[in-house]
Amino acid sequence: MDIEExxxxxxxxxxxxxxxxxxxxxxxxxxMIQFHANSEVMGGYLxxxxxxxxxxxxxxxxxxxxxxxxxxxxQLLYRAAETLGVKTREEMxxxxxxxxxxxxxxxxxxxxxxYEAPMIDFFVxxxxxxxQATLKATSWEPYAHAMDKVCFEEGFHVxxxxxxxxxxxxxxxxxxxxxxxxxxxxxxxIVQFFGPPNKDSKHNDFAQQVGLKTVSNDELxxxxxxxxxxxxxxxxxxxxxxxxxxxxxxxxxxxxxxxDLDWEEFWTIAKNDFQGSDExxxxxxxxxxxxxxxxxxxxxxxxxxxxxQAAD
Amino acid sequence: MIWEVFRxxxxxxxxxxxxxxxxxxREMAKLxxxxxxxxxxxxxSLWVVPQEEVSExxxxxxxxxxxxxxAYRWAMTYNRVDASFAAEVxxxxxxxxxxxxxxxxx
Numbered sequence: 071m072d073i074e075e076x077x078x079x080x081x082x083x084x085x086x087x088x089x090x091x092x093x094x095x096x097x098x099x100x101x102m103i104q105f106h107a108n109s110e111v112m113g114g115y116l117x118x119x120x121x122x123x124x125x126x127x128x129x130x131x132x133x134x135x136x137x138x139x140x141x142x143x144x145q146l147l148y149r150a151a152e153t154l155g156v157k158t159r160e161e162m163x164x165x166x167x168x169x170x171x172x173x174x175x176x177x178x179x180x181x182x183x184x185y186e187a188p189m190i191d192f193f194v195x196x197x198x199x200x201x202q203a204t205l206k207a208t209s210w211e212p213y214a215h216a217m218d219k220v221c222f223e224e225g226f227h228v229x230x231x232x233x234x235x236x237x238x239x240x241x242x243x244x245x246x247x248x249x250x251x252x253x254x255x256x257x258x259x260i261v262q263f264f265g266p267p268n269k270d271s272k273h274n275d276f277a278q279q280v281g282l283k284t285v286s287n288d289e290l291x292x293x294x295x296x297x298x299x300x301x302x303x304x305x306x307x308x309x310x311x312x313x314x315x316x317x318x319x320x321x322x323x324x325x326x327x328x329x330d331l332d333w334e335e336f337w338t339i340a341k342n343d344f345q346g347s348d349e350x351x352x353x354x355x356x357x358x359x360x361x362x363x364x365x366x367x368x369x370x371x372x373x374x375x376x377x378x379q380a381a382d
Numbered sequence: 383m384i385w386e387v388f389r390x391x392x393x394x395x396x397x398x399x400x401x402x403x404x405x406x407x408r409e410m411a412k413l414x415x416x417x418x419x420x421x422x423x424x425x426x427s428l429w430v431v432p433q434e435e436v437s438e439x440x441x442x443x444x445x446x447x448x449x450x451x452x453a454y455r456w457a458m459t460y461n462r463v464d465a466s467f468a469a470e471v472x473x474x475x476x477x478x479x480x481x482x483x484x485x486x487x488x
């Protein structure tokens with residue numbers, strides 16, 4: 071199949087491993103799914119901090135369950151990427167720890183307080199889930215299939231995240247102020263979560279033409295703002311003045327001043343050159359090395375199970 | 383000889399223990415299982431297993447982890463917040479509710 075035919079036939083779950091697909095498609099799909107898988111790993115790594123910070127046993131249990139889910143999602147996605155025949159799962163994991171794997175901007179900022187839990191678990195996860203729901207209609211069938219399972223589980227994450235926000239904003243004035251302060255720091259990053267505006271996006275057009283993406287960055291951001299700004303306001307959070315976001319009654323859209331956002335930091339992060347990137351990737355690398363003995367012993371066991379070859 | 387009988391109600395569902403039959407051999411056990419356990423309840427398939435082939439471990443010998451309440455894993459637990467603001471969250475919760483119901487019925 072050539073690229074023109076791919077564009078013609080592109081649709082929800084249109085292509086599977088039995089199709090003969092051009093390299094251009096397979097590489098674009100690999101880049102996108104690998105990015106997604108890496109983000110699940112790094113999101114899980116960020117999130118594990120909240121198990122320590124959680125104020126109750128119930129919250130600790132829910133936080134560990136969530137981390138377990140995220141790492142499971144990464145496995146599903148690496149498998150879906152592997153079926154494209156461009157990179158193996160091991161290669162992708164190696165790239166991640168070598169600092170060559172790309173992942174979502176929000177997971178480059180180390181966290182250290184419980185007030186950050188609703189930022190990640192409600193707003194970032196809510197944004198991710200909105201995006202993932204649209205990927206159930208991606209053209210690479212194994213990717214869409216992974217999204218079925220991921221979206222099934224995410225409902226718990228987002229509702230748990232909102233429940234933390236509800237709890238904190240319904241408690242002492244001091245807590246409310248701390249959540250607001252944390253929100254001021256996180257909000258611009260969350261708005262950037264959906265990537266650069268369409269006009270500055272490198273891969274958006276091609277990904278949409280071949281059906282990998284069904285919705286553009288800006289449309290997703292708009293849908294997110296529509297659902298989540300009223301939620302933030304409901305719990306008494308105020309949007310920071312920067313970036314400027316105004317609701318336009320006529321178009322029923324939020325107009326965002328893109329230039330108010332720190333795109334220099336965004337692009338530094340995109341290259342893994344941010345100071346937080348080092349810390350987060352290093353944390354992942356240390357873990358990967360610490361459990362090398364598990365991988366080795368599993369390989370050794372597998373080798374020992376092979377039937378002995380006849381001597382003659 | 384006693385044979386334990388497992389019934390599967392619909393394709394794709396688990397075989398579940400439903401009783402036993404006395405029979406001298408496997409063929410007779412299958413026939414008796416059909417007559418005694420396959421006729422009154424909806425049945426797609428039956429398994430018969432010699433009773434001595436079933437191994438048991440009980441709570442005298444082992445500490446089972448299943449006593450832990452796993453409610454924290456389900457979206458429905460967080461019922462002080464409302465999922466209807468986002469279609470994808472609502473849909474996920476609905477899928478979880480269905481899955482929990484199916485598990486309870488199994």
